[in-house]
Amino acid sequence: MSALIEFEGFNKFFGDQQVLKAVDLQVRRGEVVVILGPSGCGKSTLLRCLNGLESADGGHLRLGGEELLAPGTDWRQVRQRVGMVFQSYHLFGHMSVLDNLLLGPLKVQKRQRHEALAQAQALLARVGLLDKRDAYPRQLSGGQQQRIAIVRSLCMNPEVMLFDEVTAALDPEMVKEVLQVIQGLARDGMTLLIVTHEMAFARAVADRIVFMDAGRILEQNDPESFFSNPQTARAQQFLEKFSYMESLPKKMPAKELS
Amino acid sequence: MASSGLELLLVSLPQLGRGAAQTLAISALGIVFSTLGGVAYGVLASLNRRGLNLVLRVYLELFRAIPVLVWLYLLFFGLPIFFALSIPSFWCAVLVLSLWGSSEVGEVVRGALRSLPLGQREAGLSIGLSAWQLYGYVLLPQALKRMTPPTINIYTRIIKTSSLAVLIGVVDVIKVGQQIIERTYESVLIYGVLFLFFFFICYPLSAASRALERRWTHA
Ligand SMILES: Nc1ncnc2c1ncn2[C@@H]1O[C@H](COP(=O)(O)OP(=O)(O)OP(=O)(O)O)[C@@H](O)[C@H]1O
Numbered sequence A: 001m002s003a004l005i006e007f008e009g010f011n012k013f014f015g016d017q018q019v020l021k022a023v024d025l026q027v028r029r030g031e032v033v034v035i036l037g038p039s040g041c042g043k044s045t046l047l048r049c050l051n052g053l054e055s056a057d058g059g060h061l062r063l064g065g066e067e068l069l070a071p072g073t074d075w076r077q078v079r080q081r082v083g084m085v086f087q088s089y090h091l092f093g094h095m096s097v098l099d100n101l102l103l104g105p106l107k108v109q110k111r112q113r114h115e116a117l118a119q120a121q122a123l124l125a126r127v128g129l130l131d132k133r134d135a136y137p138r139q140l141s142g143g144q145q146q147r148i149a150i151v152r153s154l155c156m157n158p159e160v161m162l163f164d165e166v167t168a169a170l171d172p173e174m175v176k177e178v179l180q181v182i183q184g185l186a187r188d189g190m191t192l193l194i195v196t197h198e199m200a201f202a203r204a205v206a207d208r209i210v211f212m213d214a215g216r217i218l219e220q221n222d223p224e225s226f227f228s229n230p231q232t233a234r235a236q237q238f239l240e241k242f243s244y245m246e247s248l249p250k251k252m253p254a255k256e257l258s
Numbered sequence B: 001m002a003s004s005g006l007e008l009l010l011v012s013l014p015q016l017g018r019g020a021a022q023t024l025a026i027s028a029l030g031i032v033f034s035t036l037g038g039v040a041y042g043v044l045a046s047l048n049r050r051g052l053n054l055v056l057r058v059y060l061e062l063f064r065a066i067p068v069l070v071w072l073y074l075l076f077f078g079l080p081i082f083f084a085l086s087i088p089s090f091w092c093a094v095l096v097l098s099l100w101g102s103s104e105v106g107e108v109v110r111g112a113l114r115s116l117p118l119g120q121r122e123a124g125l126s127i128g129l130s131a132w133q134l135y136g137y138v139l140l141p142q143a144l145k146r147m148t149p150p151t152i153n154i155y156t157r158i159i160k161t162s163s164l165a166v167l168i169g170v171v172d173v174i175k176v177g178q179q180i181i182e183r184t185y186e187s188v189l190i191y192g193v194l195f196l197f198f199f200f201i202c203y204p205l206s207a208a209s210r211a212l213e214r215r216w217t218h219a
């Protein structure tokens, strides 16, 4: 079976700086791929290239076998198939929750209002926020806004969802409610590309871990192998930083903190 | 004296009214076109295309550096000479006010659009909105709060500046006032009327602008 998403020899420059270097990555339909790597290695850029927020500088990028780097690509069409959720939610502040959710289905996809509304409400109920449908984003917590942002993407019926550090801006107690939603999508068999710094979550949700450094994919493996036996020195260093955090003594003496 | 002043006012009222209508018509058209032009300018400027920005910059600076009066003379007296194209003075005044107002409103719109987080644009694009939809549904509505108070202030300046139209021969409320004064020497009375005319149009506007600004910056 051919891949749903296929990066092949994919390059991206910002000015003179090459931020993605001959990236080869294939994602099958229904697969959950978590991309890990140090800050600045190009994870966000990789996701953003997939829905045309950044333009590519060479190589191939295919979605469902169709070349996206060809000149005639209709990115508006592609973006309906590729949902994206951002670190800072970016809900439309002047619209109620429902209007946020319905904007795409009604104006872009020209669907029937009652049908789109039914879907939006069902998805809201699923993330536990049906009672917030008439609220405005500023009245919601970060975790609630992020769940709404996920639903906003889902309302477009995408084939794949991209998550770029969607819990990084959240208070710790809200991280869980967002991760649970993503885990639910994974269980349903949705194709997901996830960038995260939550290692335990990556391990739990991923079918495959992709480790990047300095614009390259250094290794790809199933989560158990990657976390217990990383193949490259860079990945080992990267994981050590996280295991160091976890192995910190339970309580630091107050003196050292001040 | 008082009764003759009142009499004069009553007699001149129809004439003053016609002048006022000219002033209001020029101002209103100037405001409408400045708003449309300003939104177009602001949207184009927010696209951040280098060549386009240069053109807009030159346009802006031309209207900042050269007084409106000079533009009026230039177009009213210059166009017939250089291009054999003459515009009636009324429309010449509307044109100059609109071009000048568009650059002023345009800078306000540009600033308001720029103040929005970049993520709003990206989130809009990510759900497949076209550029038109992005501006119409997402960006301009959110910029509206920030741009309305300063834009209303520009409207009052357009109304006041419309009085320059006298100088290319438009018979507006000021011209009518001057004609009455020439006949009757009642300058204090007539200028008092003109004062009240402009005050009662412009003051509510700037008061509204302040009220909106207070309300929206604390919301
Ligand atoms: N718009 C831009 N213009 C110039 N350089 C950029 C731009 N966006 C990103 N970069 C650079 O490209 C590189 C990759 O950035 P990217 O945001 O993809 O990294 P990342 O892996 O997502 O990092 P983080 O974990 O910090 O989010 C970085 O060196 C960054 O400085």
Ligand SMILES: [Mg+2]
Residues within 6 Å of the ligand: A043, A044, A045, A164, A165
């Ligand atoms: Mg990033």
